[in-house]
Amino acid sequence: MLTTFNSMLEMMREAPDEQSAIDHFTAIRWKNGAFCPHCNSDRIYCFSDQRTHKCGHCRKRFSIRVGTIFEDSKLPLRTWLLAIWLITSHKKGIASTQLAKDLGITQKSAWFVLHRLRYAAQTRSFNRPLSGEVEADETFIGGEQMNKHSWQRTGGKQSGK
Numbered sequence: 678m679l680t681t682f683n684s685m686l687e688m689m690r691e692a693p694d695e696q697s698a699i700d701h702f703t704a705i706r707w708k709n710g711a712f713c714p715h716c717n718s719d720r721i722y723c724f725s726d727q728r729t730h731k732c733g734h735c736r737k738r739f740s741i742r743v744g745t746i747f748e749d750s751k752l753p754l755r756t757w758l759l760a761i762w763l764i765t766s767h768k769k770g771i772a773s774t775q776l777a778k779d780l781g782i783t784q785k786s787a788w789f790v791l792h793r794l795r796y797a798a799q800t801r802s803f804n805r806p807l808s809g810e811v812e813a814d815e816t817f818i819g820g821e822q823m824n825k826h827s828w829q830r831t832g833g834k835q836s837g838k
């Protein structure tokens with residue numbers, strides 16, 4: 678389900694800017710209908726900025742990222758979509774250094790992106806992990822030693838993001 682585009686060109690066409698990337702992800706996340714990430718109500722209102730939603734039940738405002746692996750990331754959704762495409766097209770895995778270069782982000786961010794997307798691939802969902810679940814589990818990134826940079830191999834932990 679993580680493979681959202683067949684090619685780089687298709688991605689560029691479908692998500693030429695951040696808003697269309699948001700729209701694209703919204704369509705995936707709400708393919709069975711809009712719902713509130715706080716109370717699951719389906720009484721959702723959309724603001725005219727097309728990015729903010731409000732729940733008619735609990736009255737909370739939220740973006741489509743709330744409750745997903747993207748929630749606490751500052752990276753644009755478009756960068757995430759591109760990362761998904763890059764990762765799924767590198768069947769043997771992609772190093773965080775390469776991903777950082779391709780996306781124009783820091784290696785630390787790239788490592789976080791890889792970590793989160795691997796979690797999403799495992800759970801087949803974009804739902805956010807329970808607090809601490811990903812970062813606490815070192816075996817999560819096991820099995821791909823060759824793709825890891827030395828500071829990760831030696832157990833370098835990500836502190837804050």
Ligand SMILES: [Zn+2]
Nearest residue numbers: 713716732735
């Ligand atoms: Zn609600």
